[in-house]
Amino acid sequence: MYRYDDRDRTIIGERVAQFRSQTERYLAGDLSEEQFLPLRLQNGLYIQRLAPMLRIAVPYGLLNSEQLRRLARISRDYDKGYAHFTTRQNLQFNWPRLEDVPDILAELAEVEMHAVQTSGNCIRNTTSDPYAGVARDEIADPRPYCELIRQWSTFHPEFAFLPRKFKIAVNGAEADRAAIRVHDIGVQLVERDGEIGFQVYVGGGQGRTPVIAEKIREFLPEEDLLSYLEAIVRVYNQLGRRDNKYKARIKILVKALGPEEFGRRVEREWEQIRGGADRLTPEALQWARSFFDAPDYADLDGAAADSALQSQAEGDKAFARWLERNTFPHRVPGYRAVRLSTKPTGVPPGDVTDTQLEAIADLADRFSFGEARVTHDQNVVLADVREDELLELWQAARKQGFATPNIGTLTDMICCPGGDFCSLANAKSIPVAEAIQRRFDDMDYLYDLGDLNLNISGCMNACGHHHVGHIGILGVDKKGEEFYQVQLGGSSSENASLGKVLGPSFSRAEVPGVIGIILDTYVEQRRPDELFLDTYQRIGLQPFKERVYAKAS
Amino acid sequence: MPKPAKTGPQPQNPAQLIRDGRVVRNEWRLLPADDENAAITAEALAPGKVILPLPVWRRLREDLAERGDEIGVWLDSDETADQLGDDAGQLPLVAVHFPAFADGRGFTTGRLLRERYGYTGELRAVGGFIRDQLTYLRRCGFDAFAYEGEEDPAALLSSLRDFSDSYQAAVDESQPIFRRRALGG
Numbered sequence: 001m002y003r004y005d006d007r008d009r010t011i012i013g014e015r016v017a018q019f020r021s022q023t024e025r026y027l028a029g030d031l032s033e034e035q036f037l038p039l040r041l042q043n044g045l046y047i048q049r050l051a052p053m054l055r056i057a058v059p060y061g062l063l064n065s066e067q068l069r070r071l072a073r074i075s076r077d078y079d080k081g082y083a084h085f086t087t088r089q090n091l092q093f094n095w096p097r098l099e100d101v102p103d104i105l106a107e108l109a110e111v112e113m114h115a116v117q118t119s120g121n122c123i124r125n126t127t128s129d130p131y132a133g134v135a136r137d138e139i140a141d142p143r144p145y146c147e148l149i150r151q152w153s154t155f156h157p158e159f160a161f162l163p164r165k166f167k168i169a170v171n172g173a174e175a176d177r178a179a180i181r182v183h184d185i186g187v188q189l190v191e192r193d194g195e196i197g198f199q200v201y202v203g204g205g206q207g208r209t210p211v212i213a214e215k216i217r218e219f220l221p222e223e224d225l226l227s228y229l230e231a232i233v234r235v236y237n238q239l240g241r242r243d244n245k246y247k248a249r250i251k252i253l254v255k256a257l258g259p260e261e262f263g264r265r266v267e268r269e270w271e272q273i274r275g276g277a278d279r280l281t282p283e284a285l286q287w288a289r290s291f292f293d294a295p296d297y298a299d300l301d302g303a304a305a306d307s308a309l310q311s312q313a314e315g316d317k318a319f320a321r322w323l324e325r326n327t328f329p330h331r332v333p334g335y336r337a338v339r340l341s342t343k344p345t346g347v348p349p350g351d352v353t354d355t356q357l358e359a360i361a362d363l364a365d366r367f368s369f370g371e372a373r374v375t376h377d378q379n380v381v382l383a384d385v386r387e388d389e390l391l392e393l394w395q396a397a398r399k400q401g402f403a404t405p406n407i408g409t410l411t412d413m414i415c416c417p418g419g420d421f422c423s424l425a426n427a428k429s430i431p432v433a434e435a436i437q438r439r440f441d442d443m444d445y446l447y448d449l450g451d452l453n454l455n456i457s458g459c460m461n462a463c464g465h466h467h468v469g470h471i472g473i474l475g476v477d478k479k480g481e482e483f484y485q486v487q488l489g490g491s492s493s494e495n496a497s498l499g500k501v502l503g504p505s506f507s508r509a510e511v512p513g514v515i516g517i518i519l520d521t522y523v524e525q526r527r528p529d530e531l532f533l534d535t536y537q538r539i540g541l542q543p544f545k546e547r548v549y550a551k552a553s
Numbered sequence: 554m555p556k557p558a559k560t561g562p563q564p565q566n567p568a569q570l571i572r573d574g575r576v577v578r579n580e581w582r583l584l585p586a587d588d589e590n591a592a593i594t595a596e597a598l599a600p601g602k603v604i605l606p607l608p609v610w611r612r613l614r615e616d617l618a619e620r621g622d623e624i625g626v627w628l629d630s631d632e633t634a635d636q637l638g639d640d641a642g643q644l645p646l647v648a649v650h651f652p653a654f655a656d657g658r659g660f661t662t663g664r665l666l667r668e669r670y671g672y673t674g675e676l677r678a679v680g681g682f683i684r685d686q687l688t689y690l691r692r693c694g695f696d697a698f699a700y701e702g703e704e705d706p707a708a709l710l711s712s713l714r715d716f717s718d719s720y721q722a723a724v725d726e727s728q729p730i731f732r733r734r735a736l737g738g
Binding site: 005007010011014015018022030035038039121148151152154155156157158159160161162226234237238242272276277278280281283284287288 | 633656657685717729
């Protein structure tokens with residue numbers, strides 16, 4: 001993983017000092033609430049319904065065990081002993097005291113972490129594939145590019161006050177596991193005639209106006225990545241709307257100009273700066289890649305490891321299920337990537353305690369070269385586990401509550417904090433997630449349903465990604481009462497699509513029953529080997545609608 | 554009656570400002586972009602150094618040619634650097650207006666004036682920017698800051714150097730950090 005040098009340490013240290021001074025000025029009354037707001041936001045500090053919330057940047061989701069232990073300690077010393085993994089691969093503390101935040105940032109800086117630009121109208125943490133560097137379908141490791149983007153965007157003097165927040169995702173594999181088409185900029189690594197380059201998508205996003213990003217460049221040479229990003233953000237900074245925050249995202253500008261015209265403007269700007277200082281030289285690329293060299297893998301007999309695993313699985317159904325759902329093929333023979341589930345029934349998705357954070361650190365040290373990755377669906381990946389140690393890992397993970405074998409199934413939901421915590425929410429989301437988990441707790445049924453993403457947002461800001469859930473649930477307010485709208489058919493993968501609203505909304509108590517009818521409809525209608533999304537795409541919304549509302553009337 | 558040229562806030566013109574890292578007396582007047590000035594003539598413009606709204610300067614530039622060193626221009630946040638373009642080179646001073654600190658268009662304007670149009674005169678930030686933006690403004694090429702806040706400008710000087718190093722190339726630094734690192738710097 002990337003390690004700081006003296007320059008990074010200086011810059012991040014100066015940021016801590018700057019924020020300490022800002023906080024002191026605010027607490028002394030020298031800075032107004034209004035003046036302090038953008039300063040604290042650019043340091044990830046929100047004032048929420050019940051307490052401040054501090055969002056820590058986890059660059060493209062990558063953490064080492066020392067950082068995990070420090071996060072655990074911070075959650076214990078400054079918070080209530082737990083933290084929350086977010087859908088942008090970051091981590092949040094929900095109860096820090098404002099006056100403690102400079103000290104927390106200083107503690108983070110000691111382990112090469114910060115909260116820079118995790119909020120505010122600036123370029124946020126770049127996200128990527130949690131299987132970066134290990135996936136079999138990978139064209140090239142996206143992390144060196146993510147790190148170059150991280151450094152380019154950190155304290156970018158021109159782009160710290162954009163019209164609105166700005167999110168970039170980079171995907172390096174054939175399957176899109178980084179949801180690039182619902183980002184302001186989505187970067188897809190491609191190879192052409194032996195050269196690495198990028199497809200560039202612009203103007204995707206969720207929120208009130210969900211949009212699937214448009215491709216504006218088919219092949220961008222590798223060396224031009226940063227100058228091209230600079231051209232896009234510069235066009236946006238000059239032309240993006242600033243009169244209405246709900247129309248300020250780049251997606252609105254791209255729609256207004258049309259993707260062709262937007263792309264032309266970007267190309268015009270880029271022609272002026274390509275080949276300039278931001279051009280990535282071979283030395284720069286080599287330097288960035290050097291931080292992501294493969295770890296010291298053992299030379300294993302893959303076939304032997306697979307068959308040994310097979311016989312272990314035959315003797316233990318629970319282990320077999322976990323293997324099937326919670327492990328992922330690895331490009332190196334004899335290894336697999338493992339997903340630790342943070343979503344046992346009854347725990348808000350993404351929440352982990354201080355001792356669990358330490359347990360992840362221990363597991364990472366013991367089984368996966370001391371590193372872990374946060375996923376955008378709020379789980380944790382140990383990317384480099386030997387197959388002959390999976391049984392041992394599974395047993396250890398079980399003790400910590402990380403081995404729920406539900407990855408990719410209905411109960412592996414993305415869910416925002418909702419009305420229990422968030423001042424923007426129209427409705428609670430966590431109790432809905434829990435009610436669904438409780439109703440659908442039969443693992444055989446879940447496995448039979450197969451891959452199924454159910455995403456829940458407590459308001460139209462869509463932090464729970466309901467637009468791109470195969471089933472999406474949106475909390476709405478109807479005359480002061482909480483109701484839930486159901487959408488079907490969304491996807492954030494390489495064939496990204498937005499869900500369609502099923503019909504009138506439901507009370508909270510009705511939601512699990514409605515989900516049940518939708519699933520029944522799928523099971524009755526599906527053809528062999530069809531996943532939920534396939535069936536939906538074949539038969540459309542109507543059969544689901546008829547069943548659900550027939551029962552209601 | 555012509556429509557008002559601008560409806561947004563107008564830059565103030567404080568008596569003191571920060572220039573080249575020091576607090577100095579402001580020697581320039583600033584003509585607001587209002588109805589009255591929209592139709593002003595060169596004769597009606599009092600002698601002395603004055604910063605004109607871009608449309609006024611465009612209209613009067615021929616008539617004011619002899620007053621070259623006394624005439625500066627200010628760009629509002631919806632006026633882009635290319636609207637002044639290479640003409641900037643004839644001016645001793647260009648000001649860029651930040652109607653509110655959250656309106657970051659002026660950062661791009663400043664940078665393009667310096668990097669694309671080769672402007673070397675005084676580049677002045679005017680309007681509602683805040684202390685904590687001074688480093689960013691400096692990095693985008695601004696060397697003068699007409700601060701409208703209540704704090705004494707002298708108290709702000711240290712914020713010009715909140716950061717002693719940077720990741721990106723910008724006006725103050727020709728090489729991004731990855732190139733400086735490759736050179737072992």
